[in-house]
Amino acid sequence: GSIAAAAFVPHDFVSNADTGNDFADDAGDFLTYDPEKAKTLFDAAKEELNMDKIEIDLIADDDETSKVVSQYIQGELQNNFDGLKINLVNIPKNNRIEKGQSGDFDIILGGWGAILPDAINLLDILNSETTFNNGPYKNEKVDQLLNDAETVNANDPNARWQNMLDAQKIMLEEYGLIPLYHTAEAHLRNPKLKDVEIHSVSGRYDYRRAYVAE
Template identity: 30%
Template sequence: KDYRETADSPEALAGDDAVKAAQEYLDKALKELGKDEVALTLLCDSSDPAKPVAEYIQACASKLKGLNIELLPQEKANRLAKMKDHDFDIVLTGWIPDFSDPTAFLGLMTEGNAYNYGSYVSEAYDAKLAEAADAATPEERWTLLQEAEEILLDDDAVSGIYQMGGAVLQNPKVTGIDHHVFGVSNLYKNADVAE
């Protein structure tokens, strides 16, 4: 089965319950910080689909008393430079895996990974991924990867916001195109057009 079908859903709350829970967490954080409000900058691309998604996140955050999210739209090269310099509060970025395995995403958040722009560090997370790499069976590996993901999500190190999709319109006379959901989306080396 697909990994996502066998792992717990990361979306435990929805709607009003999510807003209520977020407000409670924010109130607790503000109290610990001794502040009435916190302002954060959300670094994002200045083009679609990132900018409208960032605007949506900003609108959702505006429902919370004490949180102000300011958008910082940048051209992709500038956004990447800021990410590499760790010059952001929050960043909206994306990742397309180049192989079909949960570690194509989970491995990004290990300590020292060049793409771990938020500098997330968790010994328990790294240990769980190392344990999964040495698992005796595929089933044991899958379970360990799910446990690692739980650690990552519990720590709120990263949040999945949306998944891009696409549609393909293909002439029935064209055959042999390989469509992939990871890596290069279409391979044409075996393509053929019937007369």
């Protein structure tokens, strides 16, 4: 049930308090599947680097999901790009985090979850002063937009909304990171169970008003 990412902030995560618009709808799509364009760019990169073969390590966690995802990425990249070899390095999560924070990687596969239904909880990881900006990606305009969203425009919802839209646009156009997919979960639930509240962040399931219909 997971959904391919067209941007960083997912759909059905946060809405504009004034317009009701979903952030993802206002932002639009940035990422598209275009293997032919990717091949052209890869060939141009090899020519610029004067290299026929490129070998890259992909670091990921060693849990089953991360292994499957990293294997899929490896296959897609190697099958589409002539001369590219991807070495998989699946390690415990704590070791992966350490390598990310030290910058000791070529490509690293990770995930991020917000603790509040606020786009800034996602976008702020590409603020150059943020601990989890492992790239490290740095763009002064993005830093300014994110800082404005958290300070000078904190009480101006529309200006803050635009700050975050603009920040995401820049970081994705510059490939500060590459969102792959937004995770989803599948559950079997008795249809007699009513009024369970499901939240995208924090406590996922709220059963305070839940009941079983006769």
